[in-house]
Amino acid sequence: xxxxxxxxxxFVAGDRPKIVTSRFEYLDSYTLERYLATDGYKGLRSALSRxxxxxxxxxxxxxxxxxxxxxxxxxxxxxxxxxQVWPRYxxxxxxESEPGTYKDRLLMECxxxxxxxxCLIACYAVGLSQCFLYIRGxxxxxxxRVAMALNEAYIxxxxxxxxxxxxxxxxxxLHWGAGAYVVGEExxxxxxxxxxxxxxxxxxxxxxxxxxxxxxxxxxxNVETLANLPWLMCHGVAAYTQIGxxxxxxxxxxxxxxxxxxxxxxxxxxxxxxxxDLIYGDEFCGGVRNDNKLKAFVPGGGSAPWFTPDQLDLPxxxxxxxxxxxxxxxxxxxxxxxxxxxxxxxxxxxxxxxHESCGxxxxxxxxxxxxxxxxRRIVDGNGTDADIQQLLExxxxxxxxxxxxxxxxxxxxxxxxxxxxxxxxxxxxxxxFVPVHSALTLFRSEFEARVTKRVTIPVTAVGVGS
Amino acid sequence: MSRLKEANLKIAKExxxxxxxxxxxxxxxxHLAQEQDGYITREAMVHLAELVGVTSAxxxxxxxxxxxxxxxxxxxxxxxxxxxxxxxxMGSEELMHHAEKRLGIKAGGTTPDGMxxxxxxECQAACTEAPCLQVNYRYRLRVTPADLDIxxxxxxxxxxxxxxxxxxxxxxxRQHIPVARAVGAIAPELVxxxxxxxxxxxxx
Ligand SMILES: Cc1cc2nc3c(=O)[nH]c(=O)nc-3n(C[C@H](O)[C@H](O)[C@H](O)COP(=O)(O)O)c2cc1C
Ligand code: SF4
Ligand code: FES
Numbered sequence: 001x002x003x004x005x006x007x008x009x010x011f012v013a014g015d016r017p018k019i020v021t022s023r024f025e026y027l028d029s030y031t032l033e034r035y036l037a038t039d040g041y042k043g044l045r046s047a048l049s050r051x052x053x054x055x056x057x058x059x060x061x062x063x064x065x066x067x068x069x070x071x072x073x074x075x076x077x078x079x080x081x082x083x084q085v086w087p088r089y090x091x092x093x094x095x096e097s098e099p100g101t102y103k104d105r106l107l108m109e110c111x112x113x114x115x116x117x118x119c120l121i122a123c124y125a126v127g128l129s130q131c132f133l134y135i136r137g138x139x140x141x142x143x144x145r146v147a148m149a150l151n152e153a154y155i156x157x158x159x160x161x162x163x164x165x166x167x168x169x170x171x172x173x174l175h176w177g178a179g180a181y182v183v184g185e186e187x188x189x190x191x192x193x194x195x196x197x198x199x200x201x202x203x204x205x206x207x208x209x210x211x212x213x214x215x216x217x218x219x220x221x222n223v224e225t226l227a228n229l230p231w232l233m234c235h236g237v238a239a240y241t242q243i244g245x246x247x248x249x250x251x252x253x254x255x256x257x258x259x260x261x262x263x264x265x266x267x268x269x270x271x272x273x274x275x276x277d278l279i280y281g282d283e284f285c286g287g288v289r290n291d292n293k294l295k296a297f298v299p300g301g302g303s304a305p306w307f308t309p310d311q312l313d314l315p316x317x318x319x320x321x322x323x324x325x326x327x328x329x330x331x332x333x334x335x336x337x338x339x340x341x342x343x344x345x346x347x348x349x350x351x352x353x354x355h356e357s358c359g360x361x362x363x364x365x366x367x368x369x370x371x372x373x374x375x376r377r378i379v380d381g382n383g384t385d386a387d388i389q390q391l392l393e394x395x396x397x398x399x400x401x402x403x404x405x406x407x408x409x410x411x412x413x414x415x416x417x418x419x420x421x422x423x424x425x426x427x428x429x430x431x432x433f434v435p436v437h438s439a440l441t442l443f444r445s446e447f448e449a450r451v452t453k454r455v456t457i458p459v460t461a462v463g464v465g466s
Numbered sequence: 467m468s469r470l471k472e473a474n475l476k477i478a479k480e481x482x483x484x485x486x487x488x489x490x491x492x493x494x495x496x497h498l499a500q501e502q503d504g505y506i507t508r509e510a511m512v513h514l515a516e517l518v519g520v521t522s523a524x525x526x527x528x529x530x531x532x533x534x535x536x537x538x539x540x541x542x543x544x545x546x547x548x549x550x551x552x553x554x555x556m557g558s559e560e561l562m563h564h565a566e567k568r569l570g571i572k573a574g575g576t577t578p579d580g581m582x583x584x585x586x587x588e589c590q591a592a593c594t595e596a597p598c599l600q601v602n603y604r605y606r607l608r609v610t611p612a613d614l615d616i617x618x619x620x621x622x623x624x625x626x627x628x629x630x631x632x633x634x635x636x637x638x639x640r641q642h643i644p645v646a647r648a649v650g651a652i653a654p655e656l657v658x659x660x661x662x663x664x665x666x667x668x669x670x
Contacts (some may be wrong), residue, residue, distance in 0.1 A: 010592065010607075051666055086657045087657040097589060097591065099588075129657070130649070130651065137497070140603045140636050141605075144638060148639050155644060160649060164670060167663050168661075169661075171648060171651070176493070178496065179534035180531060192493065195520075196527075214654045215654070263595075263596070345555065352589065
């Protein structure tokens with residue numbers, strides 16, 4: 001029942017509904033032959049037999065939430081393209097690099113045709129005339145599997161000119177990156193796809209749906225978001241919304257890593273599955289390693305403020321996790337048990353964001369560097385009590401005002417809801433502060449135990465020689 | 467010599483033709499140059515600039531933004547050990563120390579025989595299989611120090627050369643669009659009308 005498929009490293013199957021991982025059990029899940037034998041390209045055929053606007057409406061009423069991080073409904077995003085401006089493009093975000101996140105790579109390696117079919121359905125519904133599938137540079141196998149699948153699909157008539165003999169024609173171009181986390185941000189992705197340095201663009205005023213690739217309307221969607229569409233077309237809106245909750249229908253892929261008994265990637269029921277189910281449930285991770293106590297967990301990728309056992313009963317539902325002080329982000333839960341060195345754990349994330357800062361805005365370029373340096377000083381045992389205050393001050397320059405954190409009964413804290421204010425163009429700057437702030441708010445004593453009292457340098461008021 | 471060779475030039479032209487604007491092909495072309503020479507040479511950047519119609523300074527500007535591009539020769543095998551949170555929680559620091567001892571170099575260094583370059587890497591999207599590493603971007607999951615020793619032994623003995631080609635070579639399968647099936651890329655300013663399938667009727 002809880003089979004682990006060796007050819008899909010990390011994926012743990014279960015008896016739950018499967019929307020995007022239904023083919024993972026097959027060794028040859030990535031071939032066209034297997035795809036066609038398991039309802040492949042049926043959703044496309046069904047979509048093409050109806051007018052494009054109808055397909056768009058269906059995706060809207062199914063409330064397919066974006067799985068890339070922000071959780072914005074795909075159908076609504078598609079509707080933000082301005083009328084009568086041509087051409088419009090689709091850019092697929094396969095740059096998965098948020099710490100803790102592991103799902104898009106599996107979807108590309110194990111079921112590339114499902115993603116291709118999803119891209120085609122989106123292009124048909126919104127009138128997007130060319131699709132660029134941007135895969136992270138370091139993912140060689142995903143690039144090979146998608147290339148193989150595209151080559152097969154072109155020859156078989158599923159991609160390219162006059163798809164399935166219809167008037168619908170679209171090219172899907174495989175593109176690949178070269179190592180830069182920030183390129184996952186949609187405007188940076190577009191810059192990178194234009195052959196430039198991958199630095200985010202300022203938005204507002206222009207969002208990609210209105211002004212994106214080459215200044216044209218562009219839809220950027222995550223791999224998992226698009227992978228949902230073939231199933232939706234085959235089974236219909238009612239079947240889709242029957243799974244999950246009203247505001248978060250369907251399933252979502254979640255990677256649980258860190259100190260659990262069975263780390264892995266799970267396709268869970270959206271909206272109702274709780275963090276307790278996920279970390280302790282027998283069909284999921286089966287508890288914390290060695291039956292240790294749970295200390296804290298990251299609920300939605302490295303950029304998400306941390307939760308403690310107080311928040312275990314929250315479900316995978318944005319409308320509950322946001323007010324509780326964090327976000328669901330990219331479907332990545334990182335578990336820390338009682339043996340975890342909290343300042344050191346926070347440092348790994350702050351280092352990540354400091355390293356990945358593109359340098360376009362000063363609060364991020366300078367601030368993340370200082371956060372890392374000061375935190376490292378504390379972790380190395382060279383910090384003073386003034387450093388703790390300094391960390392919070394540097395953070396306030398990146399994100400002024402109240403910063404989100406979880407409620408904590410023991411500490412008498414009430415939650416500050418997500419999101420935060422920021423002085424930067426994108427979320428990389430604040431993300432470097434997230435682990436520092438969470439760790440300091442929830443586990444301040446661990447920092448205090450690490451630092452020495454600052455001795456002020458004595459200054460004499462009397463001038464030398466007088 | 468470091469300009470793209472004939473066979474690669476052909477691939478480069480096929481790639482460029484897929485984009486509405488030529489500069490978009492730049493990152494795939496830089497990978498092609500790195501595949502040919504193991505790193506990106508100045509001559510290659512000048513050549514790419516000619517191919518996509520930008521200045522070589524622009525090519526350099528783009529190339530230097532991305533961590534995978536190297537501008538000096540490195541080891542035949544680039545060993546990237548992930549050090550981000552999930553891997554760190556599962557012992558990647560110890561793994562890195564072990565690798566440094568075994569190879570006799572510090573993270574960032576290259577062995578004198580030019581076989582290995584060791585590097586600290588950021589999250590590789592295999593967090594549930596921590597600690598993990600990549601050799602020339604091919605994964606090794608849940609790696610123990612003993613696993614690492616065996617891996618190095620095998621690489622030294624040339625036993626993995628089929629699975630793991632020299633640094634620079636990424637996907638061995640490339641996209642190929644048959645001419646008869648291609649829609650073709652059109653510069654955006656030449657498109658004046660919406661797609662034909664948006665006429666309110668079903669396509670099939
Ligand atoms: C710094 C940063 C990194 C991001 N990285 C990714 C990523 O790796 N993959 C992804 O799909 N979205 C990523 N996103 C979110 C994208 O900007 C975008 O919202 C998403 O691709 C939209 O797709 P969706 O609506 O289908 O979720 C990132 C955002 C930010 C701010
Ligand atoms: S916040 Fe950081 S990564 Fe984002 S645009 Fe500014 S400098 Fe670049
Ligand atoms: S943290 Fe190492 S692969 Fe994600």
